[in-house]
Amino acid sequence: xxxxxxxxxxxxxxxxxxxxxxxxxxxxxxxxxxxxxxxxxxxxxxxxxxxxxxxxxxxxxxxxxxxxxxxxxxxxxxxxxxxxxxxxxxxxxxxxxxxxxxxxxxxxxxxxxxxxxxxxxxxxxxxxxxxxxxxxxxxxxxxxxxxxxxxxxxxxxxxxxxxxxxxxxxxxxxxxxxxxxxxxxxxxxxxxxxxxxxxxxxxxxxxxxxxxxxxxxxxxxxxxxxxxxxxxxxxxxxxxxxxxxxxxxxxxxxxxxxxxxxxxxxxxxxxxxxxxxxxxxxxxxxxxxxxxxxxxxxxxxxxxxxxxxxxxxxxxxxxxxxxxxxxxxxxxxxxxxxxxxxxxxxxxxxxxxxxxxxxxxxxxxxxxxxxxxxxxxxxxxxxxxxxxxxxxxxxxxxxxxxxxxxxxxxxxxxxxxxxxxxxxxxxxxxxxxxxxxxxxxxxxxxxxxxxxxxxxxxxxxxxxxxxxxxxxxxxxxxxxxxxxxxxxxxxxxxxxxxxxxxxxxxxxxxxxxxxxxxxxxxxxxxxxxxxxxxxxxxxxxxxxxxxx
Numbered sequence: 026x027x028x029x030x031x032x033x034x035x036x037x038x039x040x041x042x043x044x045x046x047x048x049x050x051x052x053x054x055x056x057x058x059x060x061x062x063x064x065x066x067x068x069x070x071x072x073x074x075x076x077x078x079x080x081x082x083x084x085x086x087x088x089x090x091x092x093x094x095x096x097x098x099x100x101x102x103x104x105x106x107x108x109x110x111x112x113x114x115x116x117x118x119x120x121x122x123x124x125x126x127x128x129x130x131x132x133x134x135x136x137x138x139x140x141x142x143x144x145x146x147x148x149x150x151x152x153x154x155x156x157x158x159x160x161x162x163x164x165x166x167x168x169x170x171x172x173x174x175x176x177x178x179x180x181x182x183x184x185x186x187x188x189x190x191x192x193x194x195x196x197x198x199x200x201x202x203x204x205x206x207x208x209x210x211x212x213x214x215x216x217x218x219x220x221x222x223x224x225x226x227x228x229x230x231x232x233x234x235x236x237x238x239x240x241x242x243x244x245x246x247x248x249x250x251x252x253x254x255x256x257x258x259x260x261x262x263x264x265x266x267x268x269x270x271x272x273x274x275x276x277x278x279x280x281x282x283x284x285x286x287x288x289x290x291x292x293x294x295x296x297x298x299x300x301x302x303x304x305x306x307x308x309x310x311x312x313x314x315x316x317x318x319x320x321x322x323x324x325x326x327x328x329x330x331x332x333x334x335x336x337x338x339x340x341x342x343x344x345x346x347x348x349x350x351x352x353x354x355x356x357x358x359x360x361x362x363x364x365x366x367x368x369x370x371x372x373x374x375x376x377x378x379x380x381x382x383x384x385x386x387x388x389x390x391x392x393x394x395x396x397x398x399x400x401x402x403x404x405x406x407x408x409x410x411x412x413x414x415x416x417x418x419x420x421x422x423x424x425x426x427x428x429x430x431x432x433x434x435x436x437x438x439x440x441x442x443x444x445x446x447x448x449x450x451x452x453x454x455x456x457x458x459x460x461x462x463x464x465x466x467x468x469x470x471x472x473x474x475x476x477x478x479x480x481x482x483x484x485x486x487x488x489x490x491x492x493x494x495x496x497x498x499x500x501x502x503x504x505x506x507x508x509x510x511x512x513x514x515x516x517x518x519x520x521x522x523x524x525x526x527x528x529x530x531x532x533x534x535x536x537x538x539x540x541x542x543x544x545x546x547x548x549x550x551x552x553x554x555x556x557x558x559x560x561x562x563x564x565x566x567x568x569x570x571x572x573x
Contacts, residue, residue, distance in 0.1 A: 026038055026039065026040045026166050026168060026299040026319060027039045027040075027162050027296060027297070027298055027299065028193065028299060029073060029294055029295070029296050029297075030291040030296075030297070031046070031049060031067060031073060031074075031292070031293055032050070032051075032063050032064075032065070032066075032292075032293035032294045032364065033063050033064070033067065033246055033247070034048040034089055034172045034245060034246035035047060035049045035051075035067065035070070035293075036170065036245075037077070038140075038168060040139055040161050040163075040164075041138055041163065041464075042138060043138040044076055044078045045079045045080070045081060045140065045159070046074050046077040046079070046080045046170060047080075047081045047083070047172070049074050049091060050067075050087075050094070051070075051071040052091050053330065054333050054334075054336070054337050055252070055333070056091075056092070056249075057088075057430075057433040057434075058250075058337055058338075058425075058435055059253065059255055059330075059333065059338070059429070060251065060432065060433035060434045060435060060515070061087075061249035061250070061432070061433075062248070062249060062250040062326070064247065064249055064250035065250075065292065065293065066326055066329075067293035068480075069294065069309070070294055071094075074094060074098075075097070075099075078101075078391070079101065079102065079104075079137050080095070080098060080102055080104050081105045081142070081154070081170075082105070082126075083107070083154060083155045083157070083170075083172050083174065084107070084109075084154040084173070084174075085114055085153060086093060086156060086173070089500075090117075090122075091322040092121065094457060095121050096105060096121060096123050097123065097176055098124055099124075099534075101123050101124075102123070102139065103123045103124065104117060104123065105126065105127050105129060105135060105142065106127070106128055106129070107131075107155040108129055108130050108133075109151075109153045110460045110464060110505070111464055112233055112460040112461055112464060113423075113426075113458050113461050114153060124194070127255070128147075129143065130399075131146035132145065134473070135194050136431055139162050140159055140160065140161060141160040141162055141186050142157060142158070143160070143162075143187075144156075144157060145174070147175065148176060148177045148499070148500070149499030150464075150468040150469055151293050151310070151452065151469075152174075152498065152499075152500050152553065154172075154173055154174040154175070156169065156174040157169075157173045158184060158187075165190075165315060166194060166299045166300065167188045167193075168191075168193045168194075168197045168299060169191055169193045169237060171194065171195060171197070171233060172195065172196070172245065172246050173197045173246055175203075175500070175518050176233075177500055177501040177518070178236070178407065178504075179501055180381070183446075184237060185237055185238075191237050191239045191240075191288045192239060192240050192300075192302070193240070193242075193243060194233060194237050194239040194241075194242055195245040195246075195370065196234070196244075196246075196507060197245060197247075198230040198244045198270075198273050198394070199246070199247050199248040199268040199269070200227060200266030200268060201248070201264075201266070201432075202266065203224070203432070203438075204218070204266070204267070205218040205219055205222070205443065206219065206264040206434075207278060207438050208434060208437075208438050208443075209437065209438070209439050210442070212263075214403060215263075215264040215444050216230070218443050219264045219265060222520075223266055223272075224520075225520035226266070226268060226334065227268060227272075227276050227277075229517070229518060229519075230244070230273070230360040230461035231277065231284060232279055232517060234284055234287075234288075235281075235284070239287070240287065241287060241289060241299075241302045241304075242288045242289070243289055243291065243297070244274075244289070244290040245286060245306060248260070248269065250326060251325075251434070252326060252327040252331075252334060252517060254327065254328050256322065257323065257327065259434060260319075261319075265372070266407065269319075270290030270316055271316050273290070273473055274288060274290065291304060291307070292307060292310050292314065294310050304454060326527065329547040338415075343379070343380050343381040343415050344380075344381050344415070345419070346415055347382045347384075348383060348384075348385055348414060348417055348418065348421070349386060351418075352376070352378075352386055352395070352417070353395040355421045356388050358459045359453060359456075359457075359459055359462055360393040362462040362463040362466075363453065363456070363462040363463060363466045364393070365395060365470075366452060366465075366466050366469075367390050367453060367483075368391070370390035370448060370449040370450045370453060371390060371449070372392060372406050372407035372408060372447060373374060373388070373390070373391070373392070373410040373425070374388045374390065374409070374410070375387050375388075375401065375404065376412070377401065377406065377411040378408070378411050378412060378417055379412070379413055380414035381414055382417075383413075384397060384402050385398040385401070385416035386398060387396070387406060390450070390453075402441075406443070407440070407447075408439070408441040408447065408450060411437045411438070411439075412430070413435065416433075421422075422458065423458060426454075426455065426456070426457035426458070427455070427457045428451075430572065431454075444530070444532055444534075445534055446497075446533030446535075447533065447534050448496060448497055448498075448535055475493060475555050477493065477494040478494075479491060479492055479493055479538075480502070480504055481504070481542065482507055484507065484509065484525065485524065486526075487541055488541070488542050489525065489526065489530075489541055489542060490539070490542045491514060491537065491538070492528075492538035492539070494514040495518065495521060495537070496535040496536065496537060497516060497521050498519065498528075499516065500516050502516060511524075512524060512525055513525060513531070514528075514537060514539075519532075521533065523535075523536070525539060526539060526541060539551075556571075
């Protein structure tokens with residue numbers, strides 16, 4: 026196999042006439058209200074999609090789901106996507122004007138010539154994401170494309186069990202969210218939170234590579250370019266969460282020197298020979314781009330993309346009428362669709378909508394009421410989001426979720442402190458659509474695709490039964506996640522810390538289920554004992570053959 030990197034999370038995998046393109050993103054408008062752009066500019070690689078026989082799209086985020094590219098695909102192309110349960114996903118794929126997608130379930134296998142493509146869904150219903158295992162049945166070579174999908178240890182064990190020898194793993198290494206820089210925290214707290222988030226992203230990337238032990242570890246799906254002058258300062262600020270490849274490599278040399286030797290950070294146009302692990306660099310893109318000298322490159326890039334950015338903003342004109350009634354109706358529909366989750370928010374969220382048709386509006390998740398307020402100084406609230414009214418009609422009309430809007434970084438926010446994160450509130454806003462929220466509540470009530478369990482944790486201070494699901498985003502926890510220096514269980518996905526013995530969280534408004542179960546262990550005894558059989562037994566794959 027040969028891999029040609031297309032920029033961001035894009036890759037072209039070739040084997041014996043099959044040309045599989047993964048997550049192509051080339052739109053000059055970028056993504057998320059033109060808040061994100063490809064870094065570096067990858068437009069020179071766009072023609073490589075024209076010869077594709079297969080295209081894989083991992084999830085619905087706009088830096089992976091580029092409708093301009095997908096609508097222009099030749100009808101002969103086989104388009105592969107995950108079969109997600111949320112109604113908005115099913116509606117989205119039906120809007121495509123190109124080839125009808127083949128929707129694949131978790132662990133389902135699709136044959137594309139000599140390639141066996143195994144899809145892996147995100148382990149939690151709180152995320153719609155997927156990864157792809159690519160096996161060349163002729164050469165035995167294996168490539169694992171994790172992109173943004175935060176797989177858990179059970180899934181990593183399953184992949185390794187099915188494929189003891191893995192040649193290449195591609196995985197995201199940089200943070201990509203609005204926390205903490207969108208929030209009005211004190212500067213020192215904001216910077217400290219950003220550094221923790223950067224470090225955790227790199228640790229998670231390294232953990233994937235250590236678990237799968239590939240011959241070549243690829244730093245993939247790196248940071249976006251923020252080209253709008255209003256957003257650009259976020260990239261270089263001390264509160265930035267955007268890790269660059271040189272930062273990752275420097276960290277690896279300090280923390281994991283052996284892994285650093287196997288790590289590559291390709292640019293668009295670079296080619297990786299899977300058999301030899303040799304990366305052939307594209308000299309053309311390096312003539313004008315250097316990760317160590319980004320400021321002048323981004324300034325010039327921003328000037329070139331300015332017309333496209335202006336066009337996106339102009340496509341969201343200021344409203345000509347008041348928006349409060351539609352805003353209230355929007356949240357009342359969410360209350361009705363997911364009452365139990367909405368009540369669990371247990372907070373008042375304020376929306377300070379600036380501009381024509383806006384106002385200061387309060388969403389009371391305790392009483393399930395929406396009401397008009399007068400301002401942040403006079404109306405008590407627990408969380409606040411400030412945004413321009415020009416973007417609100419698309420959210421209220423269902424064209425964009427609150428989460429997609431937050432990814433644009435075109436807002437500011439307030440909460441009482443770094444540790445006041447409210448997962449229930451963000452889950453409601455992540456869904457945004459009443460049908461999605463109702464489906465999400467049903468799935469989480471059923472335990473998602475995997476039932477929650479517990480494990481036994483023995484420490485010198487006592488023995489505990491601990492929930493094995495992180496209350497943040499549902500990642501799997503186990504005895505190995507206990508940090509004796511912190512006296513806490515630390516989630517391997519996002520670094521959330523839950524103290525013993527009460528499970529109190531240092532990162533957000535959450536608590537991990539922890540119950541004492543026995544007296545203290547002897548100091549020389551075992552520190553942890555798993556209480557249940559592992560859940561990583563591979564499911565029998567369903568295999569689907571392409572119809573040519």
